[in-house]
Amino acid sequence: MKLKSLFAKQSLLYMGILFISFSVFGTGFSIVYTTQYMNEQEQQLILQGERFKESMTSLYFTGDVDTSRINFELQIMEQYMGASVFFMNNKGQVSIVSSSLNPGWIGRTITDEAVNVVLSGKVATVTSKVGGMFNESVLTVGYPITIGDTILGGIFMCKPVTTLKAATKEMESVIFGCMVPVLLIGAVLIYFSCKTMTRPLKEMNDAAKIIADGNFQNRLEITTQDEVGQLAESFNNMAESLEKSENNRQKFIANICHDLRSPLTSIQGFIGAIADGTIPPEKQGYYLKIVLEETARLSKLANDMTDLSKAEAGVIKPEICEFDINDMVRDCLDIFERRVVSKKINTRAVFAEEVTEVEADPNMIQRVIHNLLDNSIKFTPEGGEITVEITVKGGKAYISVRDSGTGINAEEQKRVFERFFKADTSRGMDKSGVGLGLSIVKEFIKAHGETICVKSSEGKGTEFIFTLKVSGN
Numbered sequence: 368m369k370l371k372s373l374f375a376k377q378s379l380l381y382m383g384i385l386f387i388s389f390s391v392f393g394t395g396f397s398i399v400y401t402t403q404y405m406n407e408q409e410q411q412l413i414l415q416g417e418r419f420k421e422s423m424t425s426l427y428f429t430g431d432v433d434t435s436r437i438n439f440e441l442q443i444m445e446q447y448m449g450a451s452v453f454f455m456n457n458k459g460q461v462s463i464v465s466s467s468l469n470p471g472w473i474g475r476t477i478t479d480e481a482v483n484v485v486l487s488g489k490v491a492t493v494t495s496k497v498g499g500m501f502n503e504s505v506l507t508v509g510y511p512i513t514i515g516d517t518i519l520g521g522i523f524m525c526k527p528v529t530t531l532k533a534a535t536k537e538m539e540s541v542i543f544g545c546m547v548p549v550l551l552i553g554a555v556l557i558y559f560s561c562k563t564m565t566r567p568l569k570e571m572n573d574a575a576k577i578i579a580d581g582n583f584q585n586r587l588e589i590t591t592q593d594e595v596g597q598l599a600e601s602f603n604n605m606a607e608s609l610e611k612s613e614n615n616r617q618k619f620i621a622n623i624c625h626d627l628r629s630p631l632t633s634i635q636g637f638i639g640a641i642a643d644g645t646i647p648p649e650k651q652g653y654y655l656k657i658v659l660e661e662t663a664r665l666s667k668l669a670n671d672m673t674d675l676s677k678a679e680a681g682v683i684k685p686e687i688c689e690f691d692i693n694d695m696v697r698d699c700l701d702i703f704e705r706r707v708v709s710k711k712i713n714t715r716a717v718f719a720e721e722v723t724e725v726e727a728d729p730n731m732i733q734r735v736i737h738n739l740l741d742n743s744i745k746f747t748p749e750g751g752e753i754t755v756e757i758t759v760k761g762g763k764a765y766i767s768v769r770d771s772g773t774g775i776n777a778e779e780q781k782r783v784f785e786r787f788f789k790a791d792t793s794r795g796m797d798k799s800g801v802g803l804g805l806s807i808v809k810e811f812i813k814a815h816g817e818t819i820c821v822k823s824s825e826g827k828g829t830e831f832i833f834t835l836k837v838s839g840n
Contacts, residue, residue, distance in 0.1 A: 772829055
């Protein structure tokens with residue numbers, strides 16, 4: 368069965384790591400302990416062999432060496448060490464055995480690797496059955512008994528391997544007995560840790576489903592500052608952005624409907640009145656002219672929306688060439704001369720240089736200047752002033768369009784380039800626009816990799832400034 372939840376995967380992963388870690392630790396500790404225990408047992412047997420040699424040497428020099436005395440020493444060693452002990456003479460014959468061994472071995476010669484080593488005067492340590500003396504493997508330490516250079520024989524001390532392993536098994540039981548509750552506690556901690564870690568992710572998943580259904584108001588509670596908390600914060604930012612986009616979409620549809628409804632209502636009403644004879648023939652020309660203006664307004668709205676959509680999608684690419692921006696400003700001012708004169712607006716063109724060559728798309732920049740001038744004329748009262756100024760600094764041409772209109776407050780300046788946005792102070796003055804002009808301006812300037820900004824104060828006019836690259840830089 369496939370594990371689908373992150374909680375299950377993480378829990379099993381951590382528990383697996385914990386189990387493997389403790390298993391490796393327990394096994395390693397058991398091996399180390401067993402090795403150390405066997406080494407200690409070996410050293411104890413060697414130590415006892417050395418003591419036995421010292422005792423035999425002392426007895427030899429005092430002349431008290433006899434079979435009964437050696438036999439007594441062997442019995443003491445057997446009881447003290449829990450090991451079977453036998454003494455072998457220098458001919459390889461068993462001379463004396465402790466009580467745990469079969470007396471029938473006395474007088475028999477044992478052929479074994481350990482015997483040969485001991486009779487050569489060296490300490491021997493082997494695990495074997497000692498020439499068949501034992502039915503199971505025993506840890507055997509053979510210690511040579513020498514007087515000067517003379518080898519009298521050897522003392523052999525044997526401990527069954529099963530007895531030694533039984534002692535280590537007890538320690539292993541203690542180790543693994545301690546590991547079981549630790550593993551259980553670790554499993555519980557892992558469970559709650561994974562639960563705590565995955566809970567915010569589950570909440571995000573549930574919130575994402577809610578957002579997918581169209582409810583963008585759901586937010587996550589941020590309780591930590593770690594990566595999960597940062598993810599939750601990013602999720603909330605995304606939800607907020609989606610909510611804002613949805614609100615903008617609804618406003619966009621509402622504005623489109625409004626801006627389409629007004630001219631369509633006028634067109635439908637006037638044409639209906641002409642068709643049913645409500646409007647007399649002598650006045651039909653006047654109303655047909657209004658209908659024509661409304662259709663032109665619809666056409667401009669459709670064209671502006673198409674251009675804006677293409678610009679936002681990056682479909683429109685500037686066709687860069689060199690031209691004099693000063694001449695373009697003069698031509699645009701000439702186009703608006705009739706409207707300027709009718710409102711008695713004073714216009715000025717201020718150029719830092721006689722000729723200002725820039726690298727840009729002339730059609731797009733003409734549209735930018737046209738929209739900015741059109742916007743300024745709309746909101747500049749009669750007798751006001753509009754100034755277009757061009758300065759050059761650091762390889763950039765700064766084009767400024769400044770008017771003495773009503774101005775825009777600080778909050779509305781943040782939204783002035785949004786599509787269909789109209790400042791509250793301008794709604795009564797702008798009857799023909801739909802709020803796309805400045806959006807198109809921003810996208811066209813952005814397509815050139817340049818910037819545009821707005822400076823304004825209520826009652827003191829508005830200034831738009833955009834940049835273009837000067838030729839040769």
